[in-house]
Amino acid sequence: MVYIVGAGPGDPELITVKGQRLLKEADVIIYAGSLVNPALLDYAKPECEIYNSASMTLGEVIETITAAEQEGKMTVRLHTGDPAIYGAIQEQMDELSRRNIEYTVVPGVSSFLATAAALKQEYTLPEISQTVIITRNEGRTPVPEKEKLKSLASHQATMCIFLSVHMISDVVEQLIEGGYDKTTPIAIVQKASWPEQKIVRGTLETIADIVKENNISRTAMIVVGKCLDTEYAKSRLYAPDFSHMYRQGTDK
Structure with a gap:
């Protein structure tokens, strides 16, 4: 299985619990080295194969994933922030689909x-x-x-x-x-x-x-x-006179 994981914005503690677990379990990690905090790689097990995609082409990334799949290894493709925003993942997912390689996307904090x-x-x-x-x-x-x-x-x-x-x-x-x-x-x-x-x-x-x-x-x-930098109106949700399904508002 291949997991496309959002690494979060930088702080290693801002990756999701699921993302952290997958990093710990991964046999192969391909990370976006120009943006992902390398401290996240500390979660990887000692024998994990780690690749920096900053120096790789799309073809090289896909071939690395394909080789791992053929060997029965689990791959984490680690992208910065949330991979759906400027992550260039659609082209990767489309290529994996063409090769009948299963993948799951794990969102992250943008x-x-x-x-x-x-x-x-x-x-x-x-x-x-x-x-x-x-x-x-x-x-x-x-x-x-x-x-x-x-x-x-x-x-x-x-x-x-x-x-x-x-x-x-x-x-x-x-x-x-x-x-x-x-x-x-x-x-x-x-x-x-x-x-x-x-x-x-x-x-x-x-x-x-x-x-x-x-x-x-x-x-x-x-x-x-x-x-x-401006004055703003307060939310009606917490106004004393505002009624909703959880609270009965009072008269003004």
Whole structure:
């Protein structure tokens, strides 16, 4: 069996209990070495075969898994965060299916959630933002025209932008052109949940210089939106006069 496992955002304790168990049981581990915290490999048994996919092609990854299957070995394909988000796993799953190799996907904690924890911030505030957009800026990987930052910015929702901090000036330009005011708050969290985690804050007008001053060029999440610094309405769920199936509300 092959398990595609979300490693979580970095902190070894933020992998799921199931993911940790599978790492301990694995005969072969193929991990995304450019992003996964190598401390997670400490869970592996001494005789486990470990491969760093950062230096491998898709074909080499699949051949390694296929060889392990033929030998009756259990493989963990370890991806950063949650593998469903920018994990490039669909092409791997499709190839495994073509080869009639069974696999299971084990979800993980995404870095955009670890970023919220680091910022001590709720993304969905009543009357401010009830939508979170998860996206990336266009680089070597094309982005559909309707999903470019300029278009998405028109919604004025909370936006979590992956894989784009090295293009921060372009990101800012598109967000402002799309409708965000230049005073809109923005935060950058580098390596959320890692020991070396770094947080910087600013506005769309100032953040590019702040990122440069702090030498942040990769492995960072960009969060933009009014939720970062604004007054908001309290949730009706806990209001004394609000009734629901578990509690009878009182009169105002």
